[in-house]
Amino acid sequence: MYFAAFSFSLIYKYRGHPSINYHPLIHFLPFQSPPPPSICLCFPVTYCLFQDKETTITMGRAPCCDKNGLKKGPWTPEEDHKLITYIQLHGPGNWRTLPKNAGLQRCGKSCRLRWTNYLRPDIKRGRFSFEEEETIIQLHSIMGNKWSAIAARLPGRTDNEIKNYWNTHIRKRLLRNGIDPVTHAPRLDLLDLSSILGSALCNPSLFNLSSLLGTQTILNPEVLRLATTLSSLRQENPEMFLQHLQDNQVLSSQVQNQVSLSQANQFQNTIQEPTSSQFLSPTQLMQTDVGGLSCQNSLQNVVPSSLDDCLVSQVPNFVSCNTNPSIPDKLAGNSGFQPINNSCQNYSIESVLSTPLSSPAPLNSSSTFVNSSSTEDERESYCSTLFKFEIPESLDMDDFL
DNA sequence: AAACGCCGCAACCGCCGAGGT
């Protein structure tokens, strides 16, 4: 297969060379036979601009390149031109000898990366589509950081590009939605759980501390400690309870209003019992923005039957890890969310907490994406819905992979 | 307008398995 570049019409601002506008390779025409000489002449090949050192081979293959004196860093248009020209004529591969033959003072590895990640003619550039993003998320939930495998199912996208896109866009969006990008499960540790507790504690009919404490093996100890403290205060000293909530910044404006109302009524149970029609399904819960976490929303529109229900909806992956016999009935299974990792062998709170680059800041930060376009917002909303998918039990992972 | 800090992404680094000598 031969390729010939025929258009440099599109402008590309070359990285590292702000003053140079070019695109190294916008279009290629496939040829079933060698391209006509006129096209070949457009890209004259410069052979062997430098002489390789003599390499003495005592065992194994000769070294691919001598790292001394080889250029590193951003590629220049001239280098791209040479590499493209050479590969047009000889095809990719044989990267060890390619730099020498192409007249490049680069390591073969660098040439291969430049070609596969940037210059290859079938690379699709531009923004990822919804479909591509959905595919990436779904494949990542199955394959993990197997970027090459994911890229193999996204024509025109390179593993490097997908990896970058994941780390810079999808990953952050998942975190902001309270979804762990490693396990694809909701992350309680990064949510504003104090708001949950504040909301729940404001409504005694909703709060089941004993059940919550039964989850101590899987919940953040700090959350449990806070829950215990608040529960005690609520019973013993409602005013101090309110103060404690405020000190811990656990009250949103809605919650504060609710607490004030409750306080005025001296914590009499004035809140109507919720009706089943008021409940959000787990799927709906997943679709709510973390900033308006379901339990927080409970004081506005929807009231879960208990804090447990809320937790169950948010923590499907913890269910299978539960070893506490006091909670399986509640935690075991009324979530419509299909956990990705049914096995908890390799899963732990620590693993979640140690997620690289993760930080609570982006999750609740409103500044990170202040300038996000509406499209970005749409993607975020859309992203939340991506976790509704289910993996068929019949799926043969070996075949799939 | 300048300084600063964050973000995105191309490129590099280091590791690994396969295979050549």
Place this chain on the structure above:
DNA sequence: AACCTCGGCGGTTGCGGCGTT
């Protein structure tokens, strides 16, 4: 069998762009 490179991969880095102050 030992040693080596190649090709591929995932993780990380560094720099230019850009928005904010």
